[in-house]
Amino acid sequence: MHSLNNNDLLLIGDLVYEIDLGPMSNIAFTRIQRECKEVVTNKEIAETGIMIEILNDSLSEIKGQIRGPPDTPYQGGSFDLEIKIPDTYPFTPPKIKFLTKIWHPNISSQTGTICLDILKDQWAASLTLRTVLLSIQALMCSPEPKDPQDAVVAKQYMSNPALFKETAIYWTIKYARGKAEENPTYRERVEKLRDMGVTEVCCLRFSDEAISVLSCNNWDLAKATDYIFS
Missing domain, CATH: 3.10.110.10 (Ubiquitin Conjugating Enzyme)
Incomplete structure (x- = not known):
């Protein structure tokens, strides 16, 4: 050879x-x-x-x-x-x-x-x-939520499968050039988080960081805001 x-x-x-x-x-x-x-x-x-x-x-x-x-x-x-x-x-x-x-x-x-x-x-x-x-x-x-790499995502997957699916679809649209229709409620909450000045106060320079905080808090705007400012 x-x-x-x-x-x-x-x-x-x-x-x-x-x-x-x-x-x-x-x-x-x-x-x-x-x-x-x-x-x-x-x-x-x-x-x-x-x-x-x-x-x-x-x-x-x-x-x-x-x-x-x-x-x-x-x-x-x-x-x-x-x-x-x-x-x-x-x-x-x-x-x-x-x-x-x-x-x-x-x-x-x-x-x-x-x-x-x-x-x-x-x-x-x-x-x-x-x-x-x-x-x-x-x-x-076929995710394996009982052997997770991301515990927050795994918890959402097991406790609220519908919310997990909607969040995963949203991320696919935003980051992977997915062609599904964007969830208007999620988009509105990301915009509200920016409008509240969270981006400047917490050095969140890009919208993906706002998306991450909201996703980790099950898209609860109040909890996401409390998490950032706490």
């Missing part, structure tokens, strides 16, 4: 990359090269709405994209992921987090960190980038 070297040319899909291994081993590079090709060229993967974009020539940084699954609050949305491949891959898992904000019990609404066993202690070298991305998409379909 030919050993990969710096400055070799690599074809993935229709794009050509000049190899820069950096600190990555030949084993890791060869493996992730094959897995990237699998995701890029597989029509079935494309039909599920999973795509990747390679960000550097060592293949250590990849941008993923997952289409929100049908019949979920994320339907119609497009969710970006940060994927970092460690030098020790595939013996250690990739580091993956959501770049697009999402309201989900197993994904941090603040940092995008994902609670998924195969990204932690259940990782095996036989797993691939394809299976990981499909598992994340499956998690979007």
